């Protein structure tokens with residue numbers, strides 16, 4: 313049975329790797345479109361929101377900006393705004409059912425897909441004030457909390473792609489939020505790994521790694537009263553960073569306003585250092601937090617992962633799944649600390 317006509321995508325499950333993949337079926341990209349980047353500069357879609365779908369939430373200088381009713385639903389003044397994605401990878405639907413396609417499982421790509429836009433076309437996190445970074449995190453938090461109890465939402469990804477090498481197709485600084493019925497394969501691995509360690513040792517593996525890193529100091533990039541920025545011992549790419557709450561917390565949505573202020577401080581420090589160290593590189597960052605499926609994930613420890621585009625996956629990485637980092641994390645952290 314094919315994916316339903318309205319849904320823009322189909323989820324397909326690989327029974328061997330146990331990975332779910334999403335096949336965008338509704339974006340109508342011709343196979344030729346993959347040959348090379350389409351050329352031509354179009355007007356920025358985020359500078360004029362008047363033709364856009366209505367936002368889901370808006371903030372103006374740290375406070376909620378009420379959404380006007382009717383067709384002109386974009387508030388006159390906003391500094392950070394959440395919009396439904398015009399080309400969603402996942403779409404709102406009334407049901408979620410898996411079906412069999414030969415030896416595979418498949419399902420419609422049900423869920424929510426939003427874009428989170430900050431006002432300036434040119435200024436991005438390294439140039440933001442602390443209050444602007446806090447506002448961005450408050451927006452992530454507000455949308456996370458708003459969507460986590462929706463039907464079929466079992467997992468929420470929040471991520472930012474910056475620059476073409478990181479997969480961003482729009483230059484205007486923006487992040488994305490995807491709320492899905494399935495848990496992201498990367499999180500599943502991370503959850504299973506931390507659960508196994510917890511069952512064997514009655515301790516959180518992330519707390520153990522963090523306390524070792526904080527004693528060893530070599531891979532620490534930045535710290536404040538609540539958060540530590542570290543280049544992981546087993547970094548997957550050069551200059552990879554993670555931001556961990558020092559206290560064991562499994563769920564990002566349990567952060568307090570005061571903690572988000574300190575998280576903003578840590579994120580700002582990390583992004584400034586990265587920008588200075590590598591000359592404003594392309595990067596991806598994302599949130600890893602416990603799923604929102606109502607299960608107990610107290611063994612998990614939420615964190616941000618920041619992966620600058622310092623290399624491209626080639627045959628070895630794609631074939632073996634082993635990533636090659638071209639600098640020792642200890643040296644990367646020392647260099648970042650100096651910035």
Ligand SMILES: [Zn+2]
Nearest residue numbers: 356359433484
């Ligand atoms: Zn713009």
Ligand SMILES: [Zn+2]
Nearest residue numbers: 516519560613
């Ligand atoms: Zn922990």
